[in-house]
Amino acid sequence: MTTMQDIAGKANVSRAAVSAVLNGNSQIRVSSKKREEILAIARQMNYRPNLLARSLVSRNTRTIGIYLCAPTDMFYAEMLTAFQRELKARNYAGHFVFWENLADVQYAYDMGRGQRVDGIITCHGDASMLPAGVPAVIFGTKQSEVDSFFFDWDEIYRRYMEYLTSLGHRKIAFLGDEKTRGYQAVAIKKAGEKSGISVMTVPCKSIRRMSLPAANELLSLPLSERPTAVVGCNDVAALTFINAALSRHIRVPEDISVIGFDNIEESLYSAVPLTTAGLDLKKVSEDLFDRLFARMAQPDMPVTATAMVPELVERASCMPLYDD
Amino acid sequence: MTTMQDIAGKANVSRAAVSAVLNGNSQIRVSSKKREEILAIARQMNYRPNLLARSLVSRNTRTIGIYLCAPTDMFYAEMLTAFQRELKARNYAGHFVFWENLADVQYAYDMGRGQRVDGIITCHGDASMLPAGVPAVIFGTKQSEVDSFFFDWDEIYRRYMEYLTSLGHRKIAFLGDEKTRGYQAVAIKKAGEKSGISVMTVPCKSIRRMSLPAANELLSLPLSERPTAVVGCNDVAALTFINAALSRHIRVPEDISVIGFDNIEESLYSAVPLTTAGLDLKKVSEDLFDRLFARMAQPDMPVTATAMVPELVERASCMPLYDD
DNA sequence: GTGAAAGCGCTAACAG
DNA sequence: CTGTTAGCGCTTTCAC
Numbered sequence: 289m290t291t292m293q294d295i296a297g298k299a300n301v302s303r304a305a306v307s308a309v310l311n312g313n314s315q316i317r318v319s320s321k322k323r324e325e326i327l328a329i330a331r332q333m334n335y336r337p338n339l340l341a342r343s344l345v346s347r348n349t350r351t352i353g354i355y356l357c358a359p360t361d362m363f364y365a366e367m368l369t370a371f372q373r374e375l376k377a378r379n380y381a382g383h384f385v386f387w388e389n390l391a392d393v394q395y396a397y398d399m400g401r402g403q404r405v406d407g408i409i410t411c412h413g414d415a416s417m418l419p420a421g422v423p424a425v426i427f428g429t430k431q432s433e434v435d436s437f438f439f440d441w442d443e444i445y446r447r448y449m450e451y452l453t454s455l456g457h458r459k460i461a462f463l464g465d466e467k468t469r470g471y472q473a474v475a476i477k478k479a480g481e482k483s484g485i486s487v488m489t490v491p492c493k494s495i496r497r498m499s500l501p502a503a504n505e506l507l508s509l510p511l512s513e514r515p516t517a518v519v520g521c522n523d524v525a526a527l528t529f530i531n532a533a534l535s536r537h538i539r540v541p542e543d544i545s546v547i548g549f550d551n552i553e554e555s556l557y558s559a560v561p562l563t564t565a566g567l568d569l570k571k572v573s574e575d576l577f578d579r580l581f582a583r584m585a586q587p588d589m590p591v592t593a594t595a596m597v598p599e600l601v602e603r604a605s606c607m608p609l610y611d612d
Numbered sequence: 613m614t615t616m617q618d619i620a621g622k623a624n625v626s627r628a629a630v631s632a633v634l635n636g637n638s639q640i641r642v643s644s645k646k647r648e649e650i651l652a653i654a655r656q657m658n659y660r661p662n663l664l665a666r667s668l669v670s671r672n673t674r675t676i677g678i679y680l681c682a683p684t685d686m687f688y689a690e691m692l693t694a695f696q697r698e699l700k701a702r703n704y705a706g707h708f709v710f711w712e713n714l715a716d717v718q719y720a721y722d723m724g725r726g727q728r729v730d731g732i733i734t735c736h737g738d739a740s741m742l743p744a745g746v747p748a749v750i751f752g753t754k755q756s757e758v759d760s761f762f763f764d765w766d767e768i769y770r771r772y773m774e775y776l777t778s779l780g781h782r783k784i785a786f787l788g789d790e791k792t793r794g795y796q797a798v799a800i801k802k803a804g805e806k807s808g809i810s811v812m813t814v815p816c817k818s819i820r821r822m823s824l825p826a827a828n829e830l831l832s833l834p835l836s837e838r839p840t841a842v843v844g845c846n847d848v849a850a851l852t853f854i855n856a857a858l859s860r861h862i863r864v865p866e867d868i869s870v871i872g873f874d875n876i877e878e879s880l881y882s883a884v885p886l887t888t889a890g891l892d893l894k895k896v897s898e899d900l901f902d903r904l905f906a907r908m909a910q911p912d913m914p915v916t917a918t919a920m921v922p923e924l925v926e927r928a929s930c931m932p933l934y935d936d
Numbered sequence: 937g938t939g940a941a942a943g944c945g946c947t948a949a950c951a952g
Numbered sequence: 953c954t955g956t957t958a959g960c961g962c963t964t965t966c967a968c
Contacts, residue, residue, distance in 0.1 A: 303961090339728070358696065382709070628954080642954080643954095
């Protein structure tokens with residue numbers, strides 16, 4: 289591997305001179321003849337700065353730790369892609385670690401600490417696990433100690449209920465895991481109550497691929513008890529439900545309306561295009577990075593919590609309820 | 613950030629002693645009293661080694677560059693997850709960069725060079741772009757200069773044709789992008805010829821979310837010309853096709869059989885569970901890493917190319933053709 | 937304009 | 953067993 293020393297030797301200058309021309313930013317001025325020569329030699333020797341050495345002395349890595357759960361749900365895969373784009377645009381590197389359980393989260397943060405990341409973006413809700421002293425932004429849940437962007441479920445589900453009731457629906461079910469999606473279940477029940485509706489909740493084992501049993505449970509209900517509209521905790525749950533319904537020859541939206549959450553790409557290409565609500569991923573990741581970089585520049589500014597309320601996007605999976 | 617110097621100071625020993633007990637591997641012996649003390653202080657001061665400094669001197673980073681296209685297709689997301697697991701099991705870090713176009717590939721490799729990754733796993737087929745001197749394994753396509761794991765399309769499609777013809781199908785279409793999936797199109801045509809079948813090819817703009825138009829083109833064909841079986845270039849294409857068929861009230865598999873490729877999780881939960889073929893991701897990533905580590909240990913061993921032939925998994929989207 | 941020198945945090949070789 | 957030392961590749965300050 290070519291080093292600055294090698295270049296300096298060939299060009300008959302000092303390492304400092306090489307550093308100065310290769311990085312631009314320096315008090316040091318180099319004659320343009322030497323400058324060209326250095327540049328040429330660097331190119332010819334296929335020089336790449338050793339970022340480890342650079343970071344060691346500059347005390348920053350220009351690397352952001354991006355810690356997310358494994359992208360087994362398309363939503364995170366899309367988020368990931370948006371982050372990568374943002375990183376590249378800002379000329380920063382990403383230090384990605386993906387977890388599948390709680391132990392992995394700790395592992396991810398430890399790796400980041402060892403790697404001396406300049407900042408962290410994470411979707412894990414427990415701020416106390418975060419390495420101390422590293423600027424961080426938490427995505428998904430509201431925090432008091434750390435900057436966060438959180439889903440405002442009360443407002444989101446107020447809109448959902450408004451939409452569904454405007455379509456005439458009064459028998460509404462929520463399909464989602466009670467454990468990991470408890471806050472959603474609570475919020476939608478609350479939103480329902482305000483419209484005088486008791487939202488029934490159907491827990492399902494996995495949020496990723498909702499267990500068919502939960503969908504089937506709902507679909508096996510006698511017609512008089514069956515909800516006329518189902519709210520999935522996310523698009524994947526909603527999509528799985530639609531597929532379960534379709535394979536039982538229950539039509540969507542004619543027999544039952546379905547609404548999701550996240551607006552993953554798949555929802556657009558589903559057997560029946562899914563009505564859902566989704567973030568503008570580009571904008572959100574921009575905002576996330578803006579916030580993080582502001583925090584990095586000024587570590588003691590007041591903590592912020594930013595509510596996110598994704599826009600409803602109407603497609604084909606919901607329709608007005610006809611009176612029987 | 614706590615350094616070894618800090619610990620050494622508190623414990624009244626040298627940095628070398630601290631290094632010795634914290635890393636274990638050293639000629640240096642430390643009295644177990646001192647050892648305990650050092651360990652205690654390190655824990656109490658929340659010490660984390662600076663991996664940059666460590667790598668600078670040890671001349672290895674224990675980091676593998678993982679360079680993949682953006683996981684907008686679930687297959688890569690699943691691959692990614694398998695890699696992360698493998699990395700963790702081997703106590704290595706991942707240097708992930710995801711690309712969306714060719715320029716990004718170069719960027720990814722440059723980042724890896726700067727970061728001094730010990731090895732590379734990539735799914736980009738152009739070996740000439742790889743940084744020289746860094747052990748690498750290419751996933752997906754056969755290479756002559758670099759270790760590779762490639763899909764043996766001839767054998768894969770031989771099996772597909774065998775399967776489909778055993779079901780009685782003779783009118784078969786391939787749904788896939790000609791540009792990026794050209795080798796597949798060629799292979800399936802060849803496999804068809806051996807069975808005396810002319811496979812028709814329907815190109816579609818994107819391999820990611822096959823353009824509905826392509827699916828619709830096929831579905832609009834007069835019944836006499838319509839294929840009885842469709843092979844998707846991947847599961848996503850096959851799934852999109854199924855959804856397009858379903859929404860036109862064309863039944864799968866009764867009216868038309870569909871087979872995919874990749875065996876992504878989604879295929880199991882589709883409206884009609886997809887017959888497909890898929891890699892054992894855990895095994896493949898193990899093999900990939902084994903190969904890479906072998907190459908890292910012995911850079912001049914002969915180059916290998918390993919064929920991959922995923923197992924067919926029969927589900928509900930294919931059925932025997934009845935004679936009319 | 938240029939070059940010498942210090943030092944980032946760590947490891948490893950070697951002398952006590 | 954322990955401590956000292958050199959140096960990884962780089963940036964930056966300061967004297968020339």
